[in-house]
Amino acid sequence: MTCSEFHEILPDMLEHEAAGRHAAHLQSCSSCSSLVADLKAISEGARLLAEADEPSPRIWANIQRTLEAEGIIRAPQQEGGILFPRRRWSIFIWAAPVLAVFVLVAGFFLRAHNAGNISQPVSLVAQPGNIADNDEQQVLAALAPAIRANYEDNLKSVDAFIQDAKDSLAQNPDDDEARHFLMQAYEQKAMVYQLAMDRSAQ
Amino acid sequence: MVTRQRVGQIIVVAATCMAALAADQIRKEFKYNVGPKASISINNEYGPVTVRPSGTNQIIVTAVLLSNKVEIDQEQIGDRVEVQSHLLAGASKDTARVEYQVQVPTDTSVTIHSSDGPVYAEQLRADLAVVGDSAKVDVNGVADAHVHVNTLDGPITLTNITNGHVEISSVRGDVNMNSVTGPHVIVMSTSGKIHYDGDFGVGGDYQLTSHTGDIDALVPADASVEVTARSLRGDVENDFPLEPKKHTAFLAHSGRSFIGTAGRAASSVVIRSISGKIRFKKR
Numbered sequence: 001m002t003c004s005e006f007h008e009i010l011p012d013m014l015e016h017e018a019a020g021r022h023a024a025h026l027q028s029c030s031s032c033s034s035l036v037a038d039l040k041a042i043s044e045g046a047r048l049l050a051e052a053d054e055p056s057p058r059i060w061a062n063i064q065r066t067l068e069a070e071g072i073i074r075a076p077q078q079e080g081g082i083l084f085p086r087r088r089w090s091i092f093i094w095a096a097p098v099l100a101v102f103v104l105v106a107g108f109f110l111r112a113h114n115a116g117n118i119s120q121p122v123s124l125v126a127q128p129g130n131i132a133d134n135d136e137q138q139v140l141a142a143l144a145p146a147i148r149a150n151y152e153d154n155l156k157s158v159d160a161f162i163q164d165a166k167d168s169l170a171q172n173p174d175d176d177e178a179r180h181f182l183m184q185a186y187e188q189k190a191m192v193y194q195l196a197m198d199r200s201a202q
Numbered sequence: 203m204v205t206r207q208r209v210g211q212i213i214v215v216a217a218t219c220m221a222a223l224a225a226d227q228i229r230k231e232f233k234y235n236v237g238p239k240a241s242i243s244i245n246n247e248y249g250p251v252t253v254r255p256s257g258t259n260q261i262i263v264t265a266v267l268l269s270n271k272v273e274i275d276q277e278q279i280g281d282r283v284e285v286q287s288h289l290l291a292g293a294s295k296d297t298a299r300v301e302y303q304v305q306v307p308t309d310t311s312v313t314i315h316s317s318d319g320p321v322y323a324e325q326l327r328a329d330l331a332v333v334g335d336s337a338k339v340d341v342n343g344v345a346d347a348h349v350h351v352n353t354l355d356g357p358i359t360l361t362n363i364t365n366g367h368v369e370i371s372s373v374r375g376d377v378n379m380n381s382v383t384g385p386h387v388i389v390m391s392t393s394g395k396i397h398y399d400g401d402f403g404v405g406g407d408y409q410l411t412s413h414t415g416d417i418d419a420l421v422p423a424d425a426s427v428e429v430t431a432r433s434l435r436g437d438v439e440n441d442f443p444l445e446p447k448k449h450t451a452f453l454a455h456s457g458r459s460f461i462g463t464a465g466r467a468a469s470s471v472v473i474r475s476i477s478g479k480i481r482f483k484k485r
Contacts, residue, residue, distance in 0.1 A: 146295070147317070150335065154354045154373040161392045161413040164476050168434055177432060181476055184411050188392055191352050191371050195333065198315065 001025040006032050013039070139193055142200035151196055158192055161185040228267040232276055232285070233260055239328065240281035241311040242304065247287055249299040251314050253323040256305035263304050269297035319356060357394070364403075376415075391415050395478075399485070401425045406469040416479040419471070423484055426465030433458060435477040442484045 001021050006029070009022060013036045018026045026033050136155055140148055165182040172178050242261055244251055249268075256262055261283055265274050271293035275286045287300045295318075306312060311329040314321050319337025323330055329348040332339050337356040341349060341363065348367040351358050355374035366384035370377055376394040379387075383403030389396055392413045399420040402408055410417050421427070421442055428447070431438050437457060444462025460482075473480050 147335065150354065157373050157392050157413075161476070164413060168476065177474060178434070180474065181411075181413075181434075184390055185392075185413070188371065188373060188390065192354065192373060195335065195352065195354060198333065199317070199335070 003029060003032055010036070010039070135193070139196045139200075143196055144199075147199060151192065151199075154192055155189070158185065158189045161188060228270070230265045230267065230274055232263040232265075232274075234263075234278045234283050235259060236261055236278075236281045236283070236307065236310070238281075238307075239309050239311070240283065240307065241313070242283040242285065242306060243313040243315075244302060244304060245284075245286040245315040246300055246302055247289060247298055247317055248295050249287070249301050249316070250319060251302040251304065251316050251321045253304045253306060253312055253314070253326070255308045255325045259307055261304070261306050261310065263302065265303075266301040268299040268301075269293075271297040272300055274300070355394075402427050402469040402471055404468040408469060408471045410471075410473045412475045412478045414477050415475070416481070417473050417475055418481045418483070419473065420483050420485050424465065426468035427471050428463045428467040428469070429471045429473070429482060430461045431459060431473040431480050431482055433475040433478060433480050436475050436479045438480045438482075440482045442482050 001024070003025075006022065006025050013022075017023075018036075026036065136159075140152055140155070143151055162182065162185040165178065165185045168178040169175070169182055236259060240261065242263075244253075244263075263276070263283075263285055265285075265287075267274070271290050273288050273290065275284075275288045277284045285302075285304075287298065289298045304312075306326070308325065308327040310326070312323060312326065313331045313333075314323070315333045316337045317335040319334050319339065321332050321334060321337050322340045322342075323332070323344070324342040326344045327346055329350075330341065330344055331348075331350045332341070333352050334356050335354045337353060339351050339353060339356055339358045340361075341351070341359070342361045344362075344366060345364045346366075348369075349360065349363055350369045351360075351371070353372045353375045356372065357376045357378070358370055358372060359378045359380075360368065360370070360382050361380045363379075363382040363384065366382065366387070368382060368384055368387040368389070370389045370391075372391045372394050374393050375391060377389050377391050377396045379389070379396075379398045379400065381400045382398070383400060383406060385406050387406060387408045389398075389409070390411045393415050394412070395415045396410050396412055396417045397420075398408075398410060398418070401422050402425055404426065410419070416436075423443075425442075429440075429442075429444060431440065438459055440460050440462075442464065444460070444464055447461045447463060473482070
């Protein structure tokens with residue numbers, strides 16, 4: 001069994017003990033065993049965090065719907081398992097919670113930052129596209145006029161990247177590379193938001 | 203004659219302005235004794251930041267303030283030092299400018315925020331993080347460290363980075379890398395160009411990604427790499443002798459992608475673009 005074959009069933013390793021050839025691979029491959037150990041530690045940490053401050057299931061459901069609509073994750077069609085490995089894109093499942101956390105944190109940041117400026121609270125539960133539009137308006141509004149235009153231009157570039165990646169993914173839903181581009185584009189947008197929030201805080 | 207008089211007047215006015223400016227300049231120096239693995243954070247809204255090794259156990263910060271519209275807030279808490287340009291009421295981009303020369307023990311972690319820079323750092327052996335809007339960022343001779351740089355449109359140049367965990371992200375800035383190696387080198391620019399000149403080291407994971415920016419890699423003939431290059435809509439060129447790979451994650455299309463190995467394929471190199479041109483060339 002190769003490492004890449006093992007990676008296919010990696011998500012199952014969080015909930016099940018390895019058996020058969022998977023266990024054999026885990027014993028013989030220090031890289032994969034180390035990876036599984038790390039993932040279990042992260043999973044355990046995330047569980048503790050979740051227990052500490054668990055948002056309502058409705059919020060998670062809405063975030064999931066938004067991510068599905070954006071094409072970042074897909075609704076489960078068939079439950080995978082050790083005997084029936086999931087499709088290759090399952091490796092990106094790890095990225096979905098990260099992005100969901102980003103959306104959540106960005107929402108809270110924006111709400112906190114604009115608490116004195118807006119009459120309506122920022123809605124975390126919005127239609128796809130609206131989240132980005134609203135966030136963008138608020139991020140730009142918080143910046144000094146002298147630098148706003150530059151941020152606006154850069155956000156346009158990133159939005160074009162996101163749109164291009166979405167189109168590519170729509171044309172080739174099974175293309176891992178297209179999905180990777182979309183993730184990267186969102187990471188760029190997160191970076192711009194972070195820079196903008198740093199600047200607006202000064 | 204009139205022209206000569208005019209030039210003379212301009213020189214006198216310019217000299218007067220420079221003298222006035224020099225008179226307004228304020229030079230400040232701060233010294234901090236620190237232990238091993240100290241850290242410093244420098245936040246400079248406008249103006250250059252240069253970081254070099256001090257060769258001692260001291261952090262020495264020299265700041266030249268160009269007006270009294272800005273002041274320096276600084277604090278040492280144990281081995282952590284924070285320095286910030288504090289803009290006062292009425293400060294503008296010109297009057298708020300501060301020029302920093304910073305000397306640090308080589309094992310000091312350095313974090314720099316600067317909106318227009320430029321930022322220059324060299325010969326460090328500890329983590330370096332640079333965040334800037336349009337700041338030109340130049341990092342030279344950093345080893346065994348994390349090097350993280352984020353800019354909006356500031357160009358980024360990395361030279362002689364060894365054993366680095368390198369993460370570079372820019373929206374519109376070009377990224378140039380010369381002799382950059384390490385276990386983890388991730389570079390992303392939405393529309394800036396990415397240029398890599400080097401051998402990709404041994405055992406590293408290299409990912410160069412763009413949306414529309416072109417990506418070039420200039421590689422010596424003895425490089426040991428497994429290369430995957432793909433542009434969804436841009437051209438892909440390769441003149442490096444690669445062995446074709448039998449099992450691939452996607453179907454390679456001539457002119458749009460290629461996959462192959464060279465040497466023992468010690469490092470993994472993945473180059474991706476949506477519409478940028480990719481060139482993989484033998485040096």
